Amino acid sequence: MTASAPTVPSVIVIPAELIDAHEDDEPEWLAALPALVDDYTARWELTRTGAVLNGAASLIVPVVRTDGTAAMLKLQPTNDENFHEALALRTWQPDDVVGVLEDDPDTTTILLERLHPRMLSDLPDHVEATKILAELLGRLSAVPAPAELRRLSDLAAELVEDAPGLIPDLADPAEQKLIQRFADQVRELIPEAGDRLLHWDxxxxxxxxxxxxxxxxxxxxxxxxxxxxxxxxALNNRWADLRGTGDLHQAIRDRFDLMLDVTGIPRDRALAWTAGRILQNVLWDLEDEESEIDPVQREIAAALRLG
Structure with a gap:
C-alpha cells in the first residue's frame, strides 16, 4: 500500500497591521491562522483565489465556492464585540448588509459575499456620503435587536462605574469636569437605553x-x-473633509444636523449619546495611559456644545 502524501499547510503572509493588533493579546490565534484557513477552506469546500487582506482586527481570504460564487472568508479572534456578527447580518434587511453564506458561531468565522473594493469613504462628495450613511443608519436601526445581544444599558452602566476611577488621570481639571458631566448624562440615559439593533461602528x-x-x-x-x-x-471619520471647509465647528454641526434630518433621531438624545461615545473613548484612552482628551473628540464636543 502506498502511503498518502503528507498534508502541507498553507503559507499565509499575515499582514503587519494584524500582527500589531493581536500579537500581545492573541498570539495563539495569530500562530493558528494558517491552519484555520486550511480548516475552513476544506470544511466549506472553498478555493483560495488571491492574496489575503485584512480589516483592523480580521484576516480576509478571497475564495470561490464550488458553484463558482466569489466570497470572502473572514477569520477573527472571538470577543464580545463580534460574537453575534452573523446573527445581526441575518437579522437586518438583506438589501442593506453584506450576505452571510456560512458561519461558525463558536469561532465567529464567517463566509461573506464578495463586494467591490470601493468604500463609501472613496466617494468624493463627503456630504453625499454622509447622506447615504444616514439613510443606511435609519434603516438598520429601525430593526428590533435579537434578545441575546448585549445591551447598551449594560455597557453604559459599566462606563458610569469605571468613570470615577479613571477621570482623575486626565491632566487638565477642566477636562476632568467635562468628562464627569458626560458620565452624569449617561447615568440618566441608562433606564431608557433602547432596544434597536445597532451597528456600533x-x-x-x-x-x-x-x-x-x-x-x-x-x-x-x-x-x-x-x-x-x-x-x-460619522463625526469622527472623514475628518479632513470637515477641516477643509474653513469653519470646522460649523462643518461638524452641519454633518450632525444632516444625520438628524435624514434619520429623525431626536436632537436631545443624539447630543447626550454622542457625549456618551466621547466618554467611552476617553475612558479607553485613559486605560491606555493617555492623559488628555483626543483633539478630534475635543473639537466635536466643542462644536456641539456638549456638557
Whole structure:
C-alpha cells in the first residue's frame, strides 16, 4: 500500500497591521491562522483565489465556492464585540448588509459575499456620503435587536462605574469636569437605553459598493440600544473633509444636523449619546495611559456644545 502524501499547510503572509493588533493579546490565534484557513477552506469546500487582506482586527481570504460564487472568508479572534456578527447580518434587511453564506458561531468565522473594493469613504462628495450613511443608519436601526445581544444599558452602566476611577488621570481639571458631566448624562440615559439593533461602528469605511445595491454595510459590532448612539462614527471619520471647509465647528454641526434630518433621531438624545461615545473613548484612552482628551473628540464636543 502506498502511503498518502503528507498534508502541507498553507503559507499565509499575515499582514503587519494584524500582527500589531493581536500579537500581545492573541498570539495563539495569530500562530493558528494558517491552519484555520486550511480548516475552513476544506470544511466549506472553498478555493483560495488571491492574496489575503485584512480589516483592523480580521484576516480576509478571497475564495470561490464550488458553484463558482466569489466570497470572502473572514477569520477573527472571538470577543464580545463580534460574537453575534452573523446573527445581526441575518437579522437586518438583506438589501442593506453584506450576505452571510456560512458561519461558525463558536469561532465567529464567517463566509461573506464578495463586494467591490470601493468604500463609501472613496466617494468624493463627503456630504453625499454622509447622506447615504444616514439613510443606511435609519434603516438598520429601525430593526428590533435579537434578545441575546448585549445591551447598551449594560455597557453604559459599566462606563458610569469605571468613570470615577479613571477621570482623575486626565491632566487638565477642566477636562476632568467635562468628562464627569458626560458620565452624569449617561447615568440618566441608562433606564431608557433602547432596544434597536445597532451597528456600533457605522462609518464610511464600513460601507462598500456592490452589484445588487449601490452600497452595503459590513463589519457590525452588534448591540441592542438607542439609535442616537450610532451618530458619533460619522463625526469622527472623514475628518479632513470637515477641516477643509474653513469653519470646522460649523462643518461638524452641519454633518450632525444632516444625520438628524435624514434619520429623525431626536436632537436631545443624539447630543447626550454622542457625549456618551466621547466618554467611552476617553475612558479607553485613559486605560491606555493617555492623559488628555483626543483633539478630534475635543473639537466635536466643542462644536456641539456638549456638557
Amino acid at each position: 457605522l462609518h464610511y469605511d464600513n460601507v462598500m459598493a456592490a452589484d445588487r445595491q449601490p452600497w452595503i454595510v459590513i463589519d457590525p459590532k452588534p448591540l441592542a440600544g438607542d439609535p442616537a448612539f450610532e451618530l458619533f462614527p
